[in-house]
Amino acid sequence: MTNLNHEITGGCLVLKPSRRIDSANAKAFEDDAYALLDQGPVKVIIDSTDLDYISSAGLRVILTTAKKAKAAGGGLTIACATVNVKEVLVVSGFDGIFGMHDSVAAAVAALG
Amino acid sequence: MKASTASSAPKAKKISKNLARVTALESELSDLRAEFEDLELLYQVTTEHGEAVENQLAAANIELLQTQMRLSEELTEATNYIFSILPAPRESAPRTRWILEPSTELGGDSFGYHEIDADHIAFYLLDVCGHGVGAALLSVTAINVLRSAALPMTDFRDPGAVLSALNEAFPMEKQNNMYFTIWYGVHQRSTGQLRYASAGHPPSILCKHDGKVQTLSTPGIAIGMMPDMVYRTKLDAITVGDRLHLVSDGTYEVETAPGEMMAFADLVEKLRVTKEPELILEWVRGLNGPGALPDDFSLLTLEF
Numbered sequence: 029m030t031n032l033n034h035e036i037t038g039g040c041l042v043l044k045p046s047r048r049i050d051s052a053n054a055k056a057f058e059d060d061a062y063a064l065l066d067q068g069p070v071k072v073i074i075d076s077t078d079l080d081y082i083s084s085a086g087l088r089v090i091l092t093t094a095k096k097a098k099a100a101g102g103g104l105t106i107a108c109a110t111v112n113v114k115e116v117l118v119v120s121g122f123d124g125i126f127g128m129h130d131s132v133a134a135a136v137a138a139l140g
Numbered sequence: 141m142k143a144s145t146a147s148s149a150p151k152a153k154k155i156s157k158n159l160a161r162v163t164a165l166e167s168e169l170s171d172l173r174a175e176f177e178d179l180e181l182l183y184q185v186t187t188e189h190g191e192a193v194e195n196q197l198a199a200a201n202i203e204l205l206q207t208q209m210r211l212s213e214e215l216t217e218a219t220n221y222i223f224s225i226l227p228a229p230r231e232s233a234p235r236t237r238w239i240l241e242p243s244t245e246l247g248g249d250s251f252g253y254h255e256i257d258a259d260h261i262a263f264y265l266l267d268v269c270g271h272g273v274g275a276a277l278l279s280v281t282a283i284n285v286l287r288s289a290a291l292p293m294t295d296f297r298d299p300g301a302v303l304s305a306l307n308e309a310f311p312m313e314k315q316n317n318m319y320f321t322i323w324y325g326v327h328q329r330s331t332g333q334l335r336y337a338s339a340g341h342p343p344s345i346l347c348k349h350d351g352k353v354q355t356l357s358t359p360g361i362a363i364g365m366m367p368d369m370v371y372r373t374k375l376d377a378i379t380v381g382d383r384l385h386l387v388s389d390g391t392y393e394v395e396t397a398p399g400e401m402m403a404f405a406d407l408v409e410k411l412r413v414t415k416e417p418e419l420i421l422e423w424v425r426g427l428n429g430p431g432a433l434p435d436d437f438s439l440l441t442l443e444f
Contacts, residue, residue, distance in 0.1 A: 047399075081401055084269055084389060084435075091365055115404065119389070120321070120340045121361035 032060035033078075038136035041068055043093075044075040049086030058089040062096060070102025071139040075132055076109040082116050094126060107135040215245045218273065222280055225287075227252055234261065234327065234384075234442040239417045247436035248275030248320070249388050250283045259330050260297050262286070265386040265440050266322040267341065269362070278318050282310065282363075286324075299324045299337035300373035303363065307339070307371070312364040319364035323357070323386055327378055327444070334376045334384075339363045342389055342404060345411050349381025353412050384442045385411050390435025391420075394428040402427055417441055 033044040041064055049057055065072070074090060076082075082090075094104035107129045109117055117123045129135040219242070230236040230253070240249060248268030255261050266282055268275040289296050291305040302324055312319045323344050325336035336344070340362035343355035360371045378384070392407040402424075414420055417439045424437065 080399065083393070088269060112401065112403075119342050119357070119404070121359055122340075124359045125361050125366065 030060040030063055032057060032064070034060075034064055036069055037073075037132060039069055040071040040073050040136050040139055041065065042073045042075050042132055044078060046078040048081045048083070049079065049089065050081065050083040051085040054083075054085040054089045057086070058092060061089070061093045065093070065096055065100060065102075070097050070100040072097045072102065072104040073132055073135040073139070074104065074106045075135075076106060076113050079110060079113050082113050084120075087116070087120050087122065090122065090126075103139055105129060105135045105138050107132045212245075215273075218246055218276060222246070222250060222276060225252075225280060225283060226250065227254070233380075234263075234444045236263075236440065236442050237417050238440040239421050239437065241421065241433070241437040242271070243390065243433050243435050243437075244271045246273055246276040247271050247390075248279050249390065249436035249438040250279040251386065251438060251440050252283050252287055253440075253442070254287055256289075256296050256326065260326055260328055262296060262324065262326050263384075263386065263440065263442060264322060264324040265341075265388060265438055266320050266363075267388040267390070267436070267438070268318055268320040270318065271436070274316060275318060278310075278315055278320065282306065282320060282322075285309070297326050297328075297335070298373055299326055299335050300358075300371045303337050303339050303360065303371035304369065306363045307367070307369050310364045311367060315364055319362045321362045321388075325356075325384070325386075327442075332378050334378045335373050336376070337371045337373050339369075339371055340365070342387055342391075345385040345387070345408050346376065346378075347383045347385070347412055349379060351412075353408060355408060378444050380444060382444045383415075384444070386438075386440040386442075388436060388438045390433065390437055391424065391439055393435060394424055394433060396427045 033046060035042050043061060045057060072093060097104045105127045106117065106122070108131065109128055114128065117128060127138055129138055226240065229238065236253060238251065240251070242249070248271055249266070251265035253261060253263035264286055266279065268279045285291060291302065291309060294301050294305040296302055303322065306322070321339055321341035323336065323338040323341045325334055325344065327334050336356055336358070338357045339360045341357070343357035346354040346356055348354070354376070356374070356376060358372055358374050360369060387407065392402050392404055394402050396402050410420060410423060420439055421437055425433065
């Protein structure tokens with residue numbers, strides 16, 4: 029069982045973490061994301077609508093999830109980042125590597 | 141006779157009854173004595189065992205304390221080494237001031253600056269993901285590589301080339317899954333040109349002599365995260381009186397209220413009006429509230 033909000037939309041696994049991904053819950057996010065990746069679609073969208081903050085520990089698990097998705101033949105992108113989260117994603121260069129989209133639909137289209 | 145016989149028979153019966161009772165009591169007493177002796181023996185054994193356990197515990201405790209002391213001495217040694225490779229503040233232009241305060245005994249932040257040649261000076265600050273001995277080891281390794289210009293075929297006056305070469309040299313898969321963010325700049329005295337590149341690192345903050353403030357960064361992810369990344373160099377101009385601040389995310393990522401994080405823009409504004417790094421640290425500490433800062437605090441200021 030996973031506590032991570034998720035759904036499958038347009039053949040993509042949409043992960044919707046709430047509030048924060050930081051050192052306190054990053055491991056749980058990674059475990060849940062890995063378990064979901066093992067079951068289903070390997071194209072992953074991080075829907076950041078409900079996310080207020082992401083720490084460097086959070087960035088690490090997004091990276092590892094992206095690497096796992098890519099190794100399985102899929103990919104990862106980010107949708108609906110709020111202002112604070114967007115700032116962290118830009119500083120870390122994640123916007124350029126994974127892409128940022130205004131909607132889950134746009135992210136689904138980007139992952140093809 | 142008959143009467144005497146009649147009276148002695150119950151007497152004998154009574155004596156025999158008393159004897160039986162005495163025998164029973166004696167047997168009971170002997171049982172109790174045996175039980176008492178057993179209990180006494182058990183008590184003695186238990187006490188001795190308790191003492192032995194106590195002695196064992198005390199010995200283990202001493203051993204634990206000794207190990208703890210040894211580890212703490214080793215950590216202090218490691219911390220001393222890290223601080224020993226940090227450069228002394230410069231008094232000639234660019235004058236430097238810095239603060240590095242690890243959140244635990246050993247952090248992942250470090251920095252440096254050195255003259256590449258008579259016309260160029262390099263300055264850099266890096267932040268290895270995580271804390272502790274592992275992060276600190278990678279941090280000093282990377283700093284030593286930069287300080288000794290130990291990357292093949294790399295022009296250390298070209299920040300983009302330096303970061304691209306670092307990315308080749310330090311893939312996370314070969315560094316115990318660690319990676320680091322970095323900001324690297326080079327100032328050319330003769331032209332006043334600043335060349336810089338960053339990798340997943342917060343922008344450096346350039347406070348111009350005329351009061352204007354710029355933030356300097358280039359796109360790119362942390363060193364070691366992914367292979368074959370190309371980092372580009374950006375240019376700017378430095379004039380006399382400018383101050384350049386290199387920071388790490390721990391310098392400003394503190395929780396000012398439950399769920400409220402300090403913004404990078406707050407730090408930029410504070411740096412615009414504050415000259416001494418110590419005052420910035422005090423201010424961030426005040427915002428963070430009691431207790432250690434959640435991440436390493438680093439601030440390197442260059443005054444041109």
